[in-house]
Amino acid sequence: MVNLLITGGLGFLGQQAARRFLRRGAALWSPVDRCLKPLSQLTLFDAGGIPDDLPAEITQDERVQVKIGDITAEGVPAELxxxxxxxxxxxxxxxSGDSELNPDRAWEVNVLAQRALLDALAASAPGARFLFTSSTATFGSLPPHAPPDYAAGDGTKQLPGNTYGFCKVVCELMVNDYARRGAVDGRGLRLPVVVVRPGAPPPLATARRHTAGALAGPIL
Known part of the structure; x- marks a missing residue:
């Protein structure tokens, strides 16, 4: 059976992904046997505390373990x-807002931690599936005179307009290279918006503030 790690696992998307995997009795790709095998253990790793409203289907499932820590700390990726x-x-x-205010920390969290995680995964489970979330921020602003149906894709030149987008471009190229070498089976998904967690939003996050407020309350 296969173990699944979700980093940022106690956030909005992490919880929803965990619930889907647990509900459907997920089959995951085994890098050892090179076939689909049942989920054995689901580890939710996060830097924040455990939410009081964490769903019972997560807290009461014996396959789930929650770990709190700093993914940039030495040795943590290898332990995970x-x-x-x-x-x-x-x-x-x-x-994005936090990344603009502290670009050095953004580089550590968004880029260096991902590299450490990829290195650790390639060493312990060569060829393992690695799916990460990128962002449409990698493309920056819409080009001048873009038509209403304009759509960016893998062939679109990436011109990020902020530190967060820049970090995600680097992360995309990094995963591509690890996958090219066969170290991992890497995939990326560009998200158009991030729903921040409840609490005080960071500066520069007015749009996210409204989004989070609109989606406040039980989800699914």
């Missing part, structure tokens, strides 16, 4: 992916 049959959903990230 220390099994040969692993898969990773990497959601942990420092969002």
């Amino acid at each position: 992916v220390d099994e040969p049959d692993m898969a990773v959903l990497h959601l942990a990230s420092m969002v």
Whole structure:
């Protein structure tokens, strides 16, 4: 059976992903046997505390373990992916407003931590599935005179307009290279918006403040 790690696992997307995996009796790709196998253990890793309203279907499932820590701390990535049959959903990230205010920390969290996680995964579970979340911020602003149906894709030139977008461009290229070398089976998903967690929003996050407020309350 396969262990699944979700970093940023106690956030909005992490919780929803965890619930889906647990509900459907997920089958995950095994880098050892190179076939689909049942989920054995789901680890939710996060830098924040455990939410009081964490759903019972997560807290009461014996396959779930929650770990709190700093993904940039030395040795932590290796501790998180220390099994040969692993898969990773990497959601942990420092969002745009915070990244603008502290670009050095953004580089540590968004780029260096991902590299450490990839290195650890490649060492313990070569060829394991690694799915991470990027962002449409990698493209920056819409080009001048863009038509209403304009759509960016993998062939679109990436011109990020902030530190967060820049970090995500680097992360995309990094995963591409690890996948090219066969170290991991890497995939990326560009999200158009991030729903921040409840609490005081960071500066420069007015739009996210309204989004989070609109989505406040039970989800799914």
